[in-house]
Amino acid sequence: MNENNVKNEKRKRKIEEGIAIFVFLLPGLLLFVSILIAPIAVSVYRSMYDWNGFSEGTFIGFDNYVELFTNGSIKFINSLKNSLILAFFSVFVQLPLALALALLLGRHETRKERTFLSIFFMPVLISTVVIGQLWLKIYNPDYGVLNRFLEAVGLESWKHVWVGDVKTALGSIIVPTVWQYVGYHMLLMFAGVKGVDLDLREAAMLDGATKWQVDRYVVIPIIKPIIRVSVIFAVTGSLKTYDLVRILTEGGPFQSTEVPSTLLENMLFLRNRYGMGSTISVMLIILCFAFALLISAAFKEKDD
Amino acid sequence: MESYTLKEENPVIKVLIDIFLVIWAIINLFPIYFMFTFSLKSNEEIFGANIIGLPKEWLWSNFTTALHTGNMALYFFNSLLVTTLAIAISIMAAMMACYAITRIKWRFSKLTNAFFMLGLTIPIQASIVPVYVVMSKAHWLNKYSTLIVPYSAFALSMAILICTGFMSEIPYALDEAARIDGCGLFRTFFTIILPLMKPAVSTVGIYSYLQCWNEFMFANVFISDSAHRTLPVGIKALSGQHTTDWGPIGAALVIATFPTLIVYLFLSRKIQASFIAGAVKG
C-alpha cells in the first residue's frame, strides 16, 4: 500500500518533470533551432557545392574541404594560427589581468572600488569603430603617438609602419583586442567574486589568512565555473574575431593577419564562392565547439 | 567603510596597487575623450593636423549633420527598441532553459547544454543568407521583429552559459526544501530561483546588450527601409564610396555611445548592488 503510494508519487513526479522540462526548454529550443541550427545544416549542405550564391551550383563532395587545406592562396591555416595566437594572449594575459582586477576590486565595497569598476568596463561599451580609429591614430607611421613617443625617447630605430609591417601587424591587432575586453571578463568575474559569501571570507581571515590567501584558496575555487565561462568566451571569441582586424589591417599586409571570419566574409560576399565560405564556417564551428568541450573537460579534471 | 580588516597590508604594496589602478583608469578613459574630440573635428584635423588634441575649431555642426541628414534620433530609438526586446526575450528563454538543464535531473540534460553551447561557435556571417532566405519566404522582412528574433537567438547561448554559472551556485537544498513544502517545479522556478538570479539578469543583460547594440551584419542585410534601420547601419551610411566626412561619423558614434555610458554609470551602482544582494548564503 505504502510502497504503491511511493511508486505513484514517483511516477507523478516523473511526468511533472517531463512536462516541466519540455515547457522550460521550448522557447529556447525554438529560437535556437530555427535561427542557429537550421542555417548550420544549410551551411554543411552548401559546403559540398561549388556555388556562387545565386546561380545553379554543382555538387563536389568534400573538394572544398580538401582545397581549404591544400590551396595555399586561401591561407586558412595561417588565419587559424593568427586566431590561436590571439586566443593564447587572451587566456594568458587578458584573463589573469581581468581576474586580478576583479579580485582587487571585490575585496572592499567603497566608492573608490565602484568607480574603478565602472571605468574599467567603459572600453567594452565603446564601439569598435572608435577603438579602431583611436588605435590607427596611435599606430600611424607619420604622426602616430607610438612613433612620436619612440622618437622622443631616442629609440628611432624601433619605429615601424606598425599595421603595414608583417612583423608587427598581428601584434598591433592583439594589443587593442586584449586591452578592450579586459573589462568584459573583469565584470563577469567580479559578479562571481561578489557572490562569495562574506562569512566564508571572514572565517578564513580569522584563521589568519592574508587577503591574497583568501583570494587564492577561498574565492578562486568558488568562482571556477565563471572562470571557465570566461576562458570559453575568450577562446571562441578569438576564433571568431573580426571587427578590429577589418579596421586595423584589413587582413593585410599580404594577408598575413587574415583571420577565419575575414576569410569567410571574403569568400561569401567578395569572391562569390559561397560553397567555400560555407566550408570555412563549418570548420570554424567544429573548431570552436571542440575547444569549448576541451576547456570544459580540462576544468572538470582539475575539479576531481 | 572596509568590511573586514584583520591583517594590515604592506602600505607600499597598497600605494603601488593604487597607482596601477589609476593609470589603468586613465588608459580606459582616454577613448571617451578621444571620441568626443573626434566628433568635433574636420577631416583635416582628424587626419594629421591635430589627432589627439582638443579641436581647434569646435564643429558642433557635425552633430546637426548627424541628427538631421543622418537621422540618428530615429535610428537610436530603433536600436533601443530592438535591443531591449531582444535582451528581454533571451533572458527569459535562457533562465527557463537553464532551470530545466541544471535543476531537474534527467538523462539528456548535459547533452542539451552542450547543444546550446554550439551557439557560441557560430559565426554570424555564415547564417545570414540561410536565415534571410527563410525570412523573405515568410514575408518577414523590414520589421522590428525581423531583428529582435535573431538577436535573441544569438544572445541565447551566452545567456545560458552565464546563467548556468550562477544557477549552479544556488544550493540544491533550496529546491529540496521547496519540494518538501509542496512546491511544484513551476512555482519553485518563479518564486525561489528567479529572485535569486537577479545578479545574473544584470550580467546577462549587459553582455546581451553588447552583442545586440553594435550588431551590423544582420541589420544591414535584413532591413532595407530606413524607417527600421538601426544605429550601426545608420552610422556606416554616413560614409561615401570615395569620400567620407569623418566628423559627423564621430558625432553619430557619440550619440550612439554616450547615452549608454550615462545609463551605465547611473545603473552601475544598482547593478553592483544586485551582485551583492544575490550572494547566496551557503
Next chain:
Amino acid sequence: MKRRIASIVMAGIMTLSLFGCGSASPAPTTDTGSANTETKTETTTETTQKEETTETASAGSDEQITLNMWCIATESDSNRHAYEAAIAEMAEKYPNITLNWEAFENQSYKTKIKAAVSANEMPDIFFTWSCAFLGDFVDAGKVYCLDDIYPEFASELPENMLGNTTYDGKHYGVPTTMNIVGLFANMDLLGEVGYTEVPGTYEEFIECCDALKAKGIIPFGCAGKETWCVTEYLESVIEKSVGADALNDIFLGRATWDNADVGAAVDTFQALVNNGYFDPSGIGLTNDEVKNNFMAGKYAFYMNGTWNCADFAANEEFLAKVKVAEFPVINADKAKLGQLIGGPSDTLAVAASSPNAEVAAKYAMELGKLICHYGYLDGCGLPAWTPYGDTSAVNPLTQTVAEICANADSFVLFGDTAMTADDANTYLSYVDQVYGCLLDGPQFIEGLAKDIR
C-alpha cells in the same frame, strides 16, 4: 567656350573604342564602323517593339506605381546631390510613380545586394558595378534585359558606353558616370624643383621624381592598405608599357597573364617603389589618410580616380595648386597617349523579378540620364550619356579630365571591376605582394597565369 569642351568630349567619346566585357561572352569592341551597322539593326527592332513601348507608356500614365531602388549615394557620397536632383526631377515628370529609394554604405552594400539576389529580394531598380559584378547576376538570370527600351534612348546614350554592361550581346545596365585614373599633381611642390607643368614624357617624369626626392619631397602617395589604390598606379604603368589592347585582353581572359612584357612593366613599377618614390608609410595607410596627406602637401603626385576632382575643387586653397594629367608613355612602341584606365562602372540595373519591370526599365533609363547630367555638373565624373544644357559650371579639374578623355582612343576598365570576383581578389593579392616587393614581375605573371583560370 566651355560648352564647346563638352561637345568635344562627346565627339571624342563617340569615336573612341571602349572595351566591353561580359561573363558569358565579351561584347564586341565597337569602332565607329560597326557601331553604325548596329544602330541600323536596332532601328528595325525598334519598329517591331513599338507596340509594346506605347503600351508601357500608357500603363505608366494611368496607374499608381511604386518602385523601390537601392543605391550607394549616402549622405556623404559625392553623388548624393546628383541622385537627389535627378529623383526630384523624375517625381515631377511622373507623378504617378512613387520611388522609394534607400542608400547604403559602399562595402556593406556588396554584401546586401548579393544576399538579396540569393533570396530573390531585389528592389525594382538597383545600383551595381559594371562588368563582372553585374555579370554574375545576369548569368543567374536575375536581371531584366533592357534591349526593348534601349532604342528609345539610343541617340542620347552611345552604344559604346554600354560595352561593360553588355552580355551575350544584350544590354542589362544603365551607366551613369564614368571615371578614369588621373595623375594629380601638387604644382606648388613641383614648382619647388622647377616644373611648371606635369612632365609629359616618362624620362622627364622620372627626372622630376628624382629631383623631388633629392629635395626631400615624397613623389607618390599610395594607400597600401587598400589594394585598389595600388592598382591605380600599377595598371597605368602596365598599360603605358604594353598598350591598351594587350592589357584588356588579359583582364577579360582573352589572353594569358603569362606575358613577358607585362612582367617587365611590373618590374618598372617595382623600380618606382624600390627607388623610394613612394611614401614608405603608405603601406599602413587607408586611402582617406593618403588623400588627406596629399591635400596637406605631403606628396607631389597622387594617382587615383577622377571622382576626386569634386573634392579637390571644393577646397579652394588646394584647387589653386592641383593639376590633373595623363600618365606618360613608357614604351612608345606599344603604347601611346590616349590609352587610359577607366570607363563607365557605376550602373543602374532592373531586377527580373520586378512586377513592374517594364516601367522600371524606362524609369531607370531616364533616371540614369539625369543622374549622369547632375553628376557631371557636380564634377563627380564624366558623363556616359551625351551631355546637354549649360555645362560651364563644371569645375576646372573635371573639365581637364574631359579634355583628356576627348583625346583618348581607348579605355581599359579597372582590373578588379573587369575580372570575376574570385579572380579579382586573387589579382589584388598578387598586386599587394608586388607593392610589398615580395614578388617581382616574372613571379607576378607566372603566379597569376597559374592561379587565374
